Amino acid sequence: MADVTFTVDGKKLTAAAGTLLIEACRKAGIEIPAFCYYPGLSLQAACRMCVVRQEKVGKLQTACTTTVAEGQVFITESEEIAQARKATIQMLLGNHPLDCPVCDAGGECEVQDMTFKYGAGESLYAEAKQHREEQQWSPAVYFDRPRCILCYRCVRMCGEGMDVWALGIQNRGVTSVIAPNEGDHLDCEQCGMCIDVCPVGALTSGSYRYKTRPWEMTHVSTVCTHCGDGCKVTLGIRQSNDGSEIVRADNRDKGGINGDFLCAKGRFGFDFVESPDRLNTPLVRNTQGKLEPATWEHALTTAANKLKEIRDNRGGSAIGVIGSNRTTNEENYLLQKFARTVLGTNNIDHQRTADYAAFARALAGQSGKTAGLRDIGAAPAILLVGGDPTQEHPLLAWALRTDVRLNRARIYVANARNIKLERQAKAVLHLTADGYHNLAATLDAGSNDFSKAVLAEESLVVVLGPECPGTAIESLVAWGLKRANVKFALLGDHTNSRGAADMGLFPDLLPGYIPVSTPAAFAEYPGLQAGAGKTLPEMLIAAGANQLDALLIVGADPVATTRMASESLKNTFVIVQDLFLTETAALADVVFPAASLYEKSGTVTNAFGDVQLVKKAADRAGVKSDFEILVRLANAMGIEVKSLVPFSKRGTSADLGQTRGAQAGEADRSAVWLTANNLEPRLSPFDPLAILDEIARLVPGYELDRMNLYAGNDVRTELGATPGFVPVSALHNSSLIAPAHDTLFTSGTLGQYSSALHELEEHQKNDVATTAAD
Amino acid sequence: MSPNSETMSIFSPRLAARLDALVQKYPVKRSALIPMLLYAQDEIGYLSDAVIAAVADRIGITELEVRNVATYYSMLRFKPAGKFNIQVCTNISCMLRGAYDLYERFQDELGIGHKGVTSDGVFSLEEVECIGACCWAPAIQVNYDFLDELNPDSVPEILSKYRSAAKSAGEASHA
Numbered sequence: 001m002a003d004v005t006f007t008v009d010g011k012k013l014t015a016a017a018g019t020l021l022i023e024a025c026r027k028a029g030i031e032i033p034a035f036c037y038y039p040g041l042s043l044q045a046a047c048r049m050c051v052v053r054q055e056k057v058g059k060l061q062t063a064c065t066t067t068v069a070e071g072q073v074f075i076t077e078s079e080e081i082a083q084a085r086k087a088t089i090q091m092l093l094g095n096h097p098l099d100c101p102v103c104d105a106g107g108e109c110e111v112q113d114m115t116f117k118y119g120a121g122e123s124l125y126a127e128a129k130q131h132r133e134e135q136q137w138s139p140a141v142y143f144d145r146p147r148c149i150l151c152y153r154c155v156r157m158c159g160e161g162m163d164v165w166a167l168g169i170q171n172r173g174v175t176s177v178i179a180p181n182e183g184d185h186l187d188c189e190q191c192g193m194c195i196d197v198c199p200v201g202a203l204t205s206g207s208y209r210y211k212t213r214p215w216e217m218t219h220v221s222t223v224c225t226h227c228g229d230g231c232k233v234t235l236g237i238r239q240s241n242d243g244s245e246i247v248r249a250d251n252r253d254k255g256g257i258n259g260d261f262l263c264a265k266g267r268f269g270f271d272f273v274e275s276p277d278r279l280n281t282p283l284v285r286n287t288q289g290k291l292e293p294a295t296w297e298h299a300l301t302t303a304a305n306k307l308k309e310i311r312d313n314r315g316g317s318a319i320g321v322i323g324s325n326r327t328t329n330e331e332n333y334l335l336q337k338f339a340r341t342v343l344g345t346n347n348i349d350h351q352r353t354a355d356y357a358a359f360a361r362a363l364a365g366q367s368g369k370t371a372g373l374r375d376i377g378a379a380p381a382i383l384l385v386g387g388d389p390t391q392e393h394p395l396l397a398w399a400l401r402t403d404v405r406l407n408r409a410r411i412y413v414a415n416a417r418n419i420k421l422e423r424q425a426k427a428v429l430h431l432t433a434d435g436y437h438n439l440a441a442t443l444d445a446g447s448n449d450f451s452k453a454v455l456a457e458e459s460l461v462v463v464l465g466p467e468c469p470g471t472a473i474e475s476l477v478a479w480g481l482k483r484a485n486v487k488f489a490l491l492g493d494h495t496n497s498r499g500a501a502d503m504g505l506f507p508d509l510l511p512g513y514i515p516v517s518t519p520a521a522f523a524e525y526p527g528l529q530a531g532a533g534k535t536l537p538e539m540l541i542a543a544g545a546n547q548l549d550a551l552l553i554v555g556a557d558p559v560a561t562t563r564m565a566s567e568s569l570k571n572t573f574v575i576v577q578d579l580f581l582t583e584t585a586a587l588a589d590v591v592f593p594a595a596s597l598y599e600k601s602g603t604v605t606n607a608f609g610d611v612q613l614v615k616k617a618a619d620r621a622g623v624k625s626d627f628e629i630l631v632r633l634a635n636a637m638g639i640e641v642k643s644l645v646p647f648s649k650r651g652t653s654a655d656l657g658q659t660r661g662a663q664a665g666e667a668d669r670s671a672v673w674l675t676a677n678n679l680e681p682r683l684s685p686f687d688p689l690a691i692l693d694e695i696a697r698l699v700p701g702y703e704l705d706r707m708n709l710y711a712g713n714d715v716r717t718e719l720g721a722t723p724g725f726v727p728v729s730a731l732h733n734s735s736l737i738a739p740a741h742d743t744l745f746t747s748g749t750l751g752q753y754s755s756a757l758h759e760l761e762e763h764q765k766n767d768v769a770t771t772a773a774d
Numbered sequence: 775m776s777p778n779s780e781t782m783s784i785f786s787p788r789l790a791a792r793l794d795a796l797v798q799k800y801p802v803k804r805s806a807l808i809p810m811l812l813y814a815q816d817e818i819g820y821l822s823d824a825v826i827a828a829v830a831d832r833i834g835i836t837e838l839e840v841r842n843v844a845t846y847y848s849m850l851r852f853k854p855a856g857k858f859n860i861q862v863c864t865n866i867s868c869m870l871r872g873a874y875d876l877y878e879r880f881q882d883e884l885g886i887g888h889k890g891v892t893s894d895g896v897f898s899l900e901e902v903e904c905i906g907a908c909c910w911a912p913a914i915q916v917n918y919d920f921l922d923e924l925n926p927d928s929v930p931e932i933l934s935k936y937r938s939a940a941k942s943a944g945e946a947s948h949a
Binding site: 165166167168169170171172179180181 | 836842
């Protein structure tokens with residue numbers, strides 16, 4: 001809409017006609033207080049805090065419902081307005097307890113702030129306060145009725161925002177009360193969004209309440225470690241006996257790709273880091289065949305000696321490496337570099353949850369064709385093929401719902417299952433389980449209403465669920481590339497599945513999906529093998545057949561996920577880096593206790609290719625990051641660490657290659673690149689940024705915008721940047737893809753150790769059971 | 775009630791037809807919510823959980839949403855009232871003409887207070903806001919009957935009239 005100019009407190013402001021006054025003022029730095037107004041939700045106009053004086057209008061107007069027009073004049077602060085706000089607060093405090101020092105919200109309460117700013121020291125109301133006992137609605141949500149100021153934010157967030165509609169408002173006038181859908185408890189997605197938006201201490205979180213004060217915590221913005229959406233999460237950290245502990249997870253920094261949103265896993269599922277089952281010390285199998293605690297030196301020497309011995313005697317092909325889909329990009333890159341240059345093997349793979357190699361192949365050479373989460377949240381039309389975002393990708397589901405609600409986006413759902421997002425869909429096409437193959441042809445034919453509607457869209461984002469096999473990914477991408485304005489996304493599970501694929505945890509593909517047979521820039525890897533290695537299942541079979549002498553497994557539990565017989569690893573020397581004694585770790589010969597994503601720094605790439613900075617938040621005595629473990633392992637094997645992690649002031653080989661020519665010695669490519677990019681060499685071998693520099697130098701699509709990345713913003717990586725063609729390979733058949741199908745309350749290995757998520761799952765299960773019996 | 779209550783409507787065929795027609799009447803289904811609740815209450819006597827579930831199902835909204843609306847209105851009730859629900863107006867006209875004395879007499883005679891139900895289930899008593907009969911104050915409403923220009927001494931007669939009506943209705947239904 002056209003811009004209009006109006007005056008607020010004597011300042012000329014410009015905004016699009018129809019903008020809400022409260023929003024226009026906030027953008028201009030004029031704060032108008034409001035309890036019931038919440039950006040993105042429907043207007044309530046219930047609290048009367050945002051009243052302003054508009055010229056030539058008799059009564060005070062609510063800024064949250066006034067839309068700006070040309071020539072209007074407003075005053076937002078005056079004696080009269082302060083008096084009106086004071087009266088509002090006096091009303092609200094009529095029954096609100098005045099016990100801020102014991103209230104869980106004390107220190108971050110909007111009523112407290114406003115009372116401080118406008119409130120009266122005394123009240124005209126002499127009525128006795130009506131006390132009600134606090135109620136527990138679920139393991140996550142507690143309700144303290146007298147504190148509620150009836151702003152309806154929770155009701156709207158739950159209904160409009162989450163499409164759950166589990167909260168309502170009952171009765172009338174002074175007896176009005178927020179009510180849960182099951183009478184005395186909640187049957188919902190347990191996302192905790194209601195707690196997040198509550199301006200006071202009426203809704204409190206089961207995992208945080210009464211544990212600390214907001215000002216006693218340090219707040220660290222990092223990335224959630226659960227699903228592939230990569231929500232930005234703010235962890236509240238407090239000192240503890242063995243480091244520092246996470247007391248709360250929320251999204252007070254609303255600038256992330258998730259905006260206001262965080263699901264149950266992000267908000268409550270951080271407690272796995274404090275699990276008593278957490279490994280705190282390395283374990284080494286002793287002569288009696290039992291795992292016993294060991295020093296880091298002993299464990300590292302044992303593992304390094306064995307790896308070195310096998311490599312030197314049997315060759316690298318006798319060693320296998322299995323990577324993780326929840327470690328950082330730097331760790332994944334380092335792991336494959338370690339495998340390929342130190343161990344001398346291409347036997348490296350990870351538990352694939354979506355076929356990113358097929359996706360990269362389909363998009364090779366195309367630029368600007370992948371959609372990030374921000375693109376999806378603003379897209380006018382989205383074709384969702386497979387997947388159940390509400391359960392598996394809660395942020396994507398939120399982004400789609402919000403897009404429909406605020407931008408009138410059109411969602412087309414093609415799925416073999418019935419999914420909740422059909423409620424927002426403009427059209428739904430039910431497929432058979434193997435119907436994804438033919439979808440592109442169906443769309444092209446335009447013979448049904450669904451394909452006609454999709455074909456009529458001028459621009460489209462195609463979101464491919466994890467159950468789309470490689471062939472379907474290729475046919476749908478090919479279909480979309482024929483049309484203008486089509487972008488794509490492929491949904492992988494776990495926090496860094498995409499990163500694991502991008503960083504080349506493949507037996508035949510280097511980082512950036514570059515084939516090992518034609519390594520391009522990676523030719524600088526010393527000792528790089530040209531032949532493809534073994535896939536994850538092949539490695540496990542080889543181990544069972546005594547053809548694999550050592551297996552290094554980082555942050556993965558293949559014994560549990562593949563349901564393999566435990567004795568098949570009997571004759572293989574197994575090294576595991578993990579947080580817990582998983583089924584695989586229990587069979588290992590050396591186990592290193594690893595730090596979780598919340599205890600280290602680096603970057604992760606979400607399923608949509610948005611790269612974000614991971615910041616170290618919590619700290620735990622005894623564990624080390626996978627990055628540090630790998631560097632120490634290489635060091636213990638006698639490797640020049642500089643060749644693995646380019647660090648130190650003097651560069652990796654002190655040769656900048658300018659004087660003696662190519663024949664005299666290989667130029668220090670890292671130092672040359674750093675100089676060209678105006679970057680300093682990193683000083684520590686444990687600095688993940690040293691590897692990030694190498695990733696930026698070598699991996700296509702990862703020349704990231706550092707300024708934004710370090711500032712905590714999401715930056716895009718580009719899949720299509722891979723030069724040339726990613727070859728079709730027998731190592732990429734769809735049987736290798738195993739989507740995690742996590743629900744709102746499960747999260748692979750990590751979820752098993754989160755008692756908060758277990759409690760929520762139990763609550764929902766029992767809840768559903770009793771409802772069904774009625 | 776039929777053992778197979780899940781497939782059977784809890785409403786009489788006549789009411790069910792009326793509710794079906796109501797849902798069709800408005801551009802948005804949920805607009806029919808309040809009249810549906812009123813008619814259902816007239817037949818069942820109060821808004822039981824089953825009524826709320828059935829209405830929610832007919833409109834396609836959650837039971838919580840039905841409760842959100844229903845709890846707003848004092849004329850919708852969630853517990854059974856007596857066979858005859860006596861509603862005594864105590865708004866200004868009635869009050870000036872002695873409604874409180876009338877209301878007290880009802881309480882004394884019946885031995886129940888506001889929203890109370892007699893132990894035999896015949897009467898319930900409510901103090902209500904204006905029932906629109908100010909010209910003939912003080913007025914009461916017994917179910918849908920209006921009785922006006924009353925004084926406390928008219929109470930025993932009113933009660934005995936309805937008590938005998940309840941008795942004969944009870945006999946008729948047992949015959």
